[in-house]
Amino acid sequence: MKPRKSREGTAHAPGTLGRTIPMLLLTLLVIALAVPAGVAVSPGFRGPARPPEPAAAGPWQQLPASLSTPDGGPGTAGAMRPLSDAAPVPEAAVLTAALTATLKTDGAGSFSGVVQDAITGKVLFDRSGDEVRAPASNIKLLTAAAALRTLGPDRRFSTRVVAGPKPGSVVLTGGGDVLLGAGKSAPDAVLGRGGLATLAESTVDALRKAGTTGPVSVLLDDSLFTGPSLSPAWSPEDVAAGEVAPLFPLALNSARFDPAVTTGPRPRDAAMTAAEAFAARLSAAGAAAGLTVAPGVARLPAARKPSPAAGGQAGKVLAEVQSATVSQQVDLMLRTSDNYLAEVLGRMVAVASGKPASNAGAVAAVLRQLEELGIPAATLRAADLAGLTLDNKVSARQLAAVVRAMTTGTDTRLRSALAGFPVAGLTGTLGSRYTDTSTARGAGLVRAKTGTLNTVIALSGYVVDADGRLLVFSFIGNGLTPGAAGNKTALDRTASVLAGCGCR
Known part of the structure; x- marks a missing residue:
């Protein structure tokens, strides 16, 4: 039977989470407001150019007495402090042991994965990271990066x-x-x-x-x-x-x-x-x-x-x-995993690049942008830009590199993509996930692009760990048993380990 696209989930209002984990509701709402603020002000999202600040002890993971606003202005209670590139980096051996315990398939197939420190690029976890695999909708991250670089965040059609x-x-x-x-x-x-x-x-x-x-x-x-x-x-x-x-x-x-x-x-x-x-x-x-x-x-x-x-x-x-704007369209495309919009943005990249606005022209234009970002794309194969086919082949290392470019790379136009990543348990295609005790620690903290086909599941994104260190990650499962619910849970548990890890 030919592999078919499996719907990736729909957005849920924040209040729906309270039915399952009510004690986290205030925390999740704070994070939904605070993380974008951290993106805007954090040295970790701008790169290591500024001197390091004293490390925080994870105030963003504490249950607040009342809601706070991102700027920490009058009337707030414990707004999130800026991330710090002085926060300790997880030890690779400790983190690898923790992820090995959770990154297991439910039935057939296997997972590959890469976790990196966003600022330094240090690889903290690597399981077959260079093996190219069908990424499903995670290929939309490539489309997003190319659109922001070629068209610009403020472009309108x-x-x-x-x-x-x-x-x-x-x-x-x-x-x-x-x-x-x-x-x-x-x-x-x-x-x-x-x-x-x-x-x-x-x-x-x-x-x-x-x-x-x-x-x-x-x-x-x-x-x-x-x-x-x-x-x-x-x-x-x-x-x-x-x-x-x-x-x-x-x-x-x-x-x-x-x-x-x-x-x-x-x-x-x-x-x-x-x-x-x-x-x-x-x-x-x-x-x-x-x-x-x-x-x-x-x-x-x-x-x-x-x-x-x-x-x-x-x-x-x-x-x-x-x-x-293109920035707003990229945000919608990532949050809802809109296949049609992804393909159209790819063709508009081709137009702006002077290539034919066809499927082949769009793919070529997007892959060219990866090379210009310094992300080797020689092994990458793309048949579309939405992720609807098993003919696409991308490695976890390449996807993690795209996310890292968005968070800490030198091309600041890519920062516009960050807010579009679905928030675990709150928005977009992650809105109905991270609602049980095994994944609740990642709720409100993990921000990641999902990907789902019948035999494929993927999750690539970024998260701030318990010590305040920004990590980027990509996990890809291929050859999976269709419909096996444990595979999605395995990815969510693994990303939750990153959120809760000091790992030292």
């Missing part, structure tokens, strides 16, 4: 309406935003930051000012991406189940019919679905202004793509909405 090749025609032009909303633009949102209703209203205003009176026809330009819209490595069953969909440079709700429903089949033509929704909103907005919209939407042939150089008004921008 534009969806434009331009004047068409014939009078009275307009062209909806995709620029990479697949998180469009059907309603008005929501400036504080990530999903729906750019809204089709707002775009339609602005288009009507522009048409009125231009004196347009006749029926308006809507065309679609989705030519930014090239090549097949599906990776040849993807299983047709996974596509049919909605794990991913044909890729286009514009879509509603990350190519979902309903933003509130993140499972089940997706639109087969997300760009046309978005264009038809835009045309409907243009018709509604135009009715109030005396403008009519012709029924139907047609794709604009590439040879007729409007260009200002052609003369007249063809190609003139009539209206525009912008996406959330």
Whole structure:
């Protein structure tokens, strides 16, 4: 039976954790606020350039009397102190013994893994760390790093309406935003930051000012991406189940019919679905202004793509909405393990790198960024950028190196990825995990990207140990017994050992 994608879990509200481990609720809420603050102010996250500070005794792991704010301002009670690169590094032999006791498969297969001190890079645990394995969704860490380096954290993608090749025609032009909303633009949102209703209203205003009176026809330009819209490595069953969909440079709700429903089949033509929704909103907005919209939407042939150089008004921008920033999109992609968004970000990396915006171009552009980061990628194999295939091959050492680059590397643009890592027991694909006594010590402390296929499970991320030392890690299980619950628990217990370890 062909390996299939297994859903990685859904986010749970922090309050759900209290049903299982109520005594940790306050601690988890404090950590959820405090860890990002530690990221912002800690020398450990900026690298060892600053002189070391005195080591703290782990105040972030003590049960607080009341909630505190990250800055430790008035009215707070014991806000988390900055991490210190003077905190002791765990002893490799002690840590290895502890992890060996927990990193065991439930049935068939095996685990590989690497744990490193984030600041020095010292390897503290190594089990087959250079063996390339199927990483499942952990490959999204590579996509995130490449997007932040190539596009920049503050980059936004534009969806434009331009004047068409014939009078009275307009062209909806995709620029990479697949998180469009059907309603008005929501400036504080990530999903729906750019809204089709707002775009339609602005288009009507522009048409009125231009004196347009006749029926308006809507065309679609989705030519930014090239090549097949599906990776040849993807299983047709996974596509049919909605794990991913044909890729286009514009879509509603990350190519979902309903933003509130993140499972089940997706639109087969997300760009046309978005264009038809835009045309409907243009018709509604135009009715109030005396403008009519012709029924139907047609794709604009590439040879007729409007260009200002052609003369007249063809190609003139009539209206525009912008996406959330790349940093915000990476955050969403990592937290929810959004396959469609990961693949689109990869193709936008290809566009920015001057490569074809195809599956092959995106993979090549992402791997090039790893080499520029100083992470050897000669042994790495990538067939997609979302992790839906066993054809991907990445080592635990390579994944740990990516996480280390994000936490302490010299390219500070990568810091933007850190907040997107799911928090154990609280957010994203880790929201329903770390809720029993064997893993509770890692709840609120472990931040890691999950990865799950039927025979694969992976977890890569970062954690501050009991002494205040920042550690990065990656664990990958391959050849596992499908559905064996103990494998996920083994990874969570192992990461919890890192959180609770002084290991000296």
